[in-house]
Amino acid sequence: MAPQRRFLFCFDHHCSLSSLISGLFKMNLPAEIPKPKPLQTEKVPSAMQLGVWHVHYLDESWEAWWHKITTSLQTLQHLTIDLYTLSPIIFPLLCIAIFLKQTKFVLMWFIFNRILFWIEIGLVQGELAMSTIIFHVLGRATLVGTYAALDHWIAQAEDIVSTRLINHFDAMVFKWKARADVRTFQKNSMDADLSGADVWWAYHHILEGCGRIVSIVVQIYCSTAHFSSIPEAIFYTAIFFAKSLVDILLKPSLDKKSWVATSTNSDYNRLHGLRALVSSLGLKQDIVTNGLSGYLEREYRETSMRLRNTSIKHPTTQYMKQGGVSTSIVSELFGELHLFYFFFSALRSPSQFSLTKLIMLEDGGETISCQSRELLANFAFAQKELGSVRRMYELAAKPEVLVDGDVDYSSAASPLGMGLAMRNVSFSYNSDPEDYALRNVSFTIQPGQLVLIVGANGSGKSTLVKLLTRMYDPTSGSVVVDGKDIKDLKKDGLYQATALLPQDAHLYNGMSLAENIGIGDPRPEIVADRERIQAAARKGGAEFIESKYNEVLEPTAPELWDCKCEDSYKCSVCKLYYGYAKSKSLSGGELQRLAASRTFMRMASGNIKLVVADEPSASLDPEAEMKLFDALTSERCGKTMVFVTHRFGHTKHADLILCMKGGQLAEKGTHEELVALDGEYAKMYRTQGDAFS
Ligand SMILES: Nc1ncnc2c1ncn2[C@@H]1O[C@H](COP(=O)(O)OP(=O)(O)OP(=O)(O)O)[C@@H](O)[C@H]1O
Numbered sequence: 001m002a003p004q005r006r007f008l009f010c011f012d013h014h015c016s017l018s019s020l021i022s023g024l025f026k027m028n029l030p031a032e033i034p035k036p037k038p039l040q041t042e043k044v045p046s047a048m049q050l051g052v053w054h055v056h057y058l059d060e061s062w063e064a065w066w067h068k069i070t071t072s073l074q075t076l077q078h079l080t081i082d083l084y085t086l087s088p089i090i091f092p093l094l095c096i097a098i099f100l101k102q103t104k105f106v107l108m109w110f111i112f113n114r115i116l117f118w119i120e121i122g123l124v125q126g127e128l129a130m131s132t133i134i135f136h137v138l139g140r141a142t143l144v145g146t147y148a149a150l151d152h153w154i155a156q157a158e159d160i161v162s163t164r165l166i167n168h169f170d171a172m173v174f175k176w177k178a179r180a181d182v183r184t185f186q187k188n189s190m191d192a193d194l195s196g197a198d199v200w201w202a203y204h205h206i207l208e209g210c211g212r213i214v215s216i217v218v219q220i221y222c223s224t225a226h227f228s229s230i231p232e233a234i235f236y237t238a239i240f241f242a243k244s245l246v247d248i249l250l251k252p253s254l255d256k257k258s259w260v261a262t263s264t265n266s267d268y269n270r271l272h273g274l275r276a277l278v279s280s281l282g283l284k285q286d287i288v289t290n291g292l293s294g295y296l297e298r299e300y301r302e303t304s305m306r307l308r309n310t311s312i313k314h315p316t317t318q319y320m321k322q323g324g325v326s327t328s329i330v331s332e333l334f335g336e337l338h339l340f341y342f343f344f345s346a347l348r349s350p351s352q353f354s355l356t357k358l359i360m361l362e363d364g365g366e367t368i369s370c371q372s373r374e375l376l377a378n379f380a381f382a383q384k385e386l387g388s389v390r391r392m393y394e395l396a397a398k399p400e401v402l403v404d405g406d407v408d409y410s411s412a413a414s415p416l417g418m419g420l421a422m423r424n425v426s427f428s429y430n431s432d433p434e435d436y437a438l439r440n441v442s443f444t445i446q447p448g449q450l451v452l453i454v455g456a457n458g459s460g461k462s463t464l465v466k467l468l469t470r471m472y473d474p475t476s477g478s479v480v481v482d483g484k485d486i487k488d489l490k491k492d493g494l495y496q497a498t499a500l501l502p503q504d505a506h507l508y509n510g511m512s513l514a515e516n517i518g519i520g521d522p523r524p525e526i527v528a529d530r531e532r533i534q535a536a537a538r539k540g541g542a543e544f545i546e547s548k549y550n551e552v553l554e555p556t557a558p559e560l561w562d563c564k565c566e567d568s569y570k571c572s573v574c575k576l577y578y579g580y581a582k583s584k585s586l587s588g589g590e591l592q593r594l595a596a597s598r599t600f601m602r603m604a605s606g607n608i609k610l611v612v613a614d615e616p617s618a619s620l621d622p623e624a625e626m627k628l629f630d631a632l633t634s635e636r637c638g639k640t641m642v643f644v645t646h647r648f649g650h651t652k653h654a655d656l657i658l659c660m661k662g663g664q665l666a667e668k669g670t671h672e673e674l675v676a677l678d679g680e681y682a683k684m685y686r687t688q689g690d691a692f693s
Pocket residue numbers: 429430437455456457458459460461462463464
């Protein structure tokens with residue numbers, strides 16, 4: 001598959017300057033973010049016990065740290081271009097505004113310094129320079145107003161830029177999620193929760209971090225005015241940097257490491273389980289009817305007693321104690337270093353010392369200390385978030401696990417239905433040679449046949465169906481469709497010729513009930529065709545939803561909630577919230593009828609050559625099941641039909657029965673042939689017959 005280029009589009013009108021700058025940037029950029037070179041060695045995490053927690057952690061090596069910085073910079077470069085392309089005017093202005101905002105502390109500090117200075121002079125000389133002081137006070141008030149206006153503008157501009165950016169990246173992830181095949185989705189399941197908001201926060205933290213650098217530099221520059229020499233200014237600045245650095249380097253913090261923890265304490269795990277048990281509404285009936293409350297209470301009390309001397313606090317809190325008391329003392333003393341410095345400089349040259357100078361140096365130093373701490377936090381956040389951004393860029397270009405074929409599947413070529421075969425197929429979900437779900441399965445299904453797959457739970461029936469519909473590829477052997485290896489066929493054509501009625505019926509989120517059926521044939525001109533939907537609903541036995549076709553049952557509107565009340569049951573705000581969250585649903589049987597209707601809608605498209613139903617009747621009553629089976633088989637013409645079932649009422653109508661056992665094809669043939677064989681199938685058939693006779 002050709003790698004996809006990064007998705008760039010622009011909402012603003014492109015001015016020639018913007019295209020020029022964007023062109024200049026791109027000249028130096030490869031089309032794709034180069035894949036980072038993997039680190040040579042993968043480190044084994046160290047382990048430690050913290051109370052009930054068994055923690056595995058990795059200390060970051062310099063090599064890994066440097067690797068992260070370089071890859072983050074590449075991602076940042078691409079992200080900047082995307083941001084610029086999305087908002088060519090507002091984005092640069094926003095960057096400038098955020099930098100300007102960071103000069104606020106220093107300018108305010110400077111004017112405060114002037115006011116204090118003139119007051120101190122006035123106190124010494126007995127006469128205040130009122131006009132100068134008022135001038136500075138007014139200057140400070142003007143600055144406050146200007147920065148407030150700037151903040152307001154930044155908030156509005158951030159709204160525009162972040163919305164565009166978040167929408168852009170969310171659309172990118174949505175496209176990937178919608179298109180990925182089952183295997184690809186499973187393999188990248190950790191990427192499923194990537195969101196455009198991470199991208200914005202990454203950029204936001206970087207902009208803020210850069211702004212803080214501006215603020216620190218300007219602060220140092222202004223502070224030098226208070227020193228007699230530059231080395232003195234540097235020494236003073238270093239003290240305040242050291243104050244933050246010592247905290248970061250000396251104080252033990254799990255946050256500086258990569259870590260994972262699980263409880264290995266059986267008592268703690270039991271408490272956890274017992275709490276979940278009594279909190280579950282679904283299990284309440286069991287607890288009440290079986291009279292379990294006394295037993296559960298006693299168990300909880302005794303287990304808690306056994307645990308009373310072991311810490312259950314969060315691992316990050318427990319880890320902080322690892323440094324011991326000496327680390328705390330050193331860290332606190334470092335915090336006082338600047339006072340020692342003031343004391344000695346006052347002793348050395350008392351004439352150059354003033355209260356204003358003391359206050360200003362202390363205040364300026366605190367700003368440097370605080371800004372440098374925030375700066376490190378900003379970059380730590382951004383670096384982590386840029387990792388997510390990088391994964392989003394890579395997602396679009398990730399190859400599918402199920403490689404697409406290059407032969408068009410032609411439904412016209414198989415007028416009777418799809419011809420299918422398996423040749424020595426074995427399949428494992430997890431590549432474990434001991435854990436095969438299917439072993440050496442071979443059979444042939446002629447076009448237009450009605451095939452039933454039977455067998456005990458876990459015998460491999462659904463897996464067989466997943467391979468026939470190319471949800472997965474065999475670990476070995478081959479699946480053949482109309483004489484061609486399934487892997488050689490284009491997936492889109494194959495999927496369009498298949499109708500699958502799954503074991504678990506689902507309501508599609510965000511869609512009305514009518515759309516839930518209409519989506520079976522997603523062509524825009526058909527999907528909302530009420531007549532076709534009604535016809536499909538009749539065949540699927542879902543006429544009961546006719547009165548609520550336009551209802552959207554699954555809640556799609558996200559709710560936000562922050563109530564300060566003491567009693568949710570009496571609070572009107574909470575009642576509104578619980579009202580939002582309440583969703584209507586369908587019973588299991590109704591859901592299956594809805595899913596069956598969706599399949600009938602699909603079958604009416606005229607493209608379907610294979611109908612696969614994987615136990616669609618599990619929640620249906622016997623009459624509904626019979627009706628569904630009859631309705632499906634009445635549409636057999638031009639289609640091959642494969643049904644997985646545990647019920648043997650229909651097996652006499654089948655052209656072929658595949659009987660699975662322990663992942664292998666135990667028997668195959670017609671009902672009469674298999675009964676005559678008197679093997680696995682005959683045994684199951686008789687068992688069911690006896691049970692219902
Ligand atoms: N997604 C999966 N990951 C790992 N193993 C799986 C997965 N799905 C099924 N299996 C395993 O593969 C084997 C066959 O499962 P399959 O679902 O095909 O059986 P089945 O005959 O359809 O069972 P049932 O009648 O209960 O639906 C089982 O041992 C099952 O545990």
